[in-house]
Amino acid sequence: MIAVEISDTRQVTIIDKPEPNLEKPDDVIVKIKSVSICGTDVHTFQGEHPFVKPPVVVGHECGGEVVECGSGVKSLRPGDRVAIDPVLGCGNCRACRSGRANACADVKCRGVHVEGAMQEYFRIRERDVHKLPDNVADLDLAAVVEPMAIGAQACWRGSVREDQVAVIFGAGPIGIAVMLNAHCLGARTIIIDMKQDRLQRARDYGALAALRASDPELTAKILELTDGEGPHMTCDAVGHPRIFEQCIDLVAPTGHVVLLGMDSQPNNVTELQIFKKEMSVVGSRMNSNMFPTILDRVAGGQMHLEQMVSHRFTAGNAAEAFTMAVEQPEGFLKAMVTF
Ligand SMILES: [Zn+2]
Ligand SMILES: [Zn+2]
Numbered sequence: 001m002i003a004v005e006i007s008d009t010r011q012v013t014i015i016d017k018p019e020p021n022l023e024k025p026d027d028v029i030v031k032i033k034s035v036s037i038c039g040t041d042v043h044t045f046q047g048e049h050p051f052v053k054p055p056v057v058v059g060h061e062c063g064g065e066v067v068e069c070g071s072g073v074k075s076l077r078p079g080d081r082v083a084i085d086p087v088l089g090c091g092n093c094r095a096c097r098s099g100r101a102n103a104c105a106d107v108k109c110r111g112v113h114v115e116g117a118m119q120e121y122f123r124i125r126e127r128d129v130h131k132l133p134d135n136v137a138d139l140d141l142a143a144v145v146e147p148m149a150i151g152a153q154a155c156w157r158g159s160v161r162e163d164q165v166a167v168i169f170g171a172g173p174i175g176i177a178v179m180l181n182a183h184c185l186g187a188r189t190i191i192i193d194m195k196q197d198r199l200q201r202a203r204d205y206g207a208l209a210a211l212r213a214s215d216p217e218l219t220a221k222i223l224e225l226t227d228g229e230g231p232h233m234t235c236d237a238v239g240h241p242r243i244f245e246q247c248i249d250l251v252a253p254t255g256h257v258v259l260l261g262m263d264s265q266p267n268n269v270t271e272l273q274i275f276k277k278e279m280s281v282v283g284s285r286m287n288s289n290m291f292p293t294i295l296d297r298v299a300g301g302q303m304h305l306e307q308m309v310s311h312r313f314t315a316g317n318a319a320e321a322f323t324m325a326v327e328q329p330e331g332f333l334k335a336m337v338t339f
Pocket of ligand 1: 038039040060061147
């Protein structure tokens with residue numbers, strides 16, 4: 001079978017490798033239909049990832065069709081159309097025992113810490129495989145259930161509720177996923193970004209407002225849109241110390257600040273600021289069993305997976321997909337590679 005390998009920095013090669021076999025009773029073999037490209041994959045492609053080095057098969061946003069099931073598999077059968085949750089915890093620690101394997105100290109994400117899905121067939125555990133609702137006619141879209149689940153996680157961590165206003169910094173795929181999930185919960189959103197095309201997309205997708213990050217009136221406008229109180233939730237979907245500081249400044253008293261970035265630089269947030277507003281500052285990492293939530297929203301027609309995808313490439317043209325994800329031309333949101 002073929003696989004798409006990042007063979008060296010900025011080099012993608014189509015390789016031939018043996019098909020995976022069932023190993024354990026709960027194993028499932030999925031014929032991969034599509035894999036969408038994430039920022040993590042782009043870092044690997046650019047040779048900038050701290051620990052994932054070529055040659056490697058990446059891909060953790062994926063879906064396809066079940067072709068074979070182990071003897072112990074009960075919930076799936078060949079022909080099922082599925083999305084795959086890439087989060088793998090140790091299974092034993094406190095985080096894992098409480099259903100939050102995404103925060104396991106030893107967590108592994110498929111396609112990052114272990115082999116990824118950019119290949120024709122992929123072996124996976126039954127519990128990581130989720131059936132797509134029938135109203136998703138286009139199986140390619142299974143790939144973007146994972147980034148949507150990251151948005152659901154952020155809204156859960158930020159206690160987003162009906163009639164609230166959430167401010168989201170960053171209108172890339174993750175910011176958009178947070179926004180679309182917030183809308184499903186009945187909240188309104190204010191999106192902040194530097195790029196005009198991204199702001200326009202946020203407006204098209206129903207944001208209450210989409211504001212330029214450089215707008216000198218930014219704080220005043222956000223206060224005006226939130227009755228002078230500030231938003232219930234602020235979210236850093238970029239990962240920058242200045243944005244973290246803005247999230248702390250803007251959030252309403254008793255609000256939630258949700259951090260999705262992976263920035264490690266110091267910032268100027270003080271304990272007093274957090275104390276005074278009695279705010280909750282929370283991290284949000286990958287997802288903890290949010291696939292069913294997303295698939296319910298999709299089945300109910302509240303969420304539309306196609307809103308996450310801007311470009312599609314066949315596996316043979318995967319190199320172009322990675323290059324586009326680096327260059328981010330106007331109108332780009334997420335590229336997927338199809339098999
Ligand atoms: Zn991702
Ligand atoms: Zn664990």
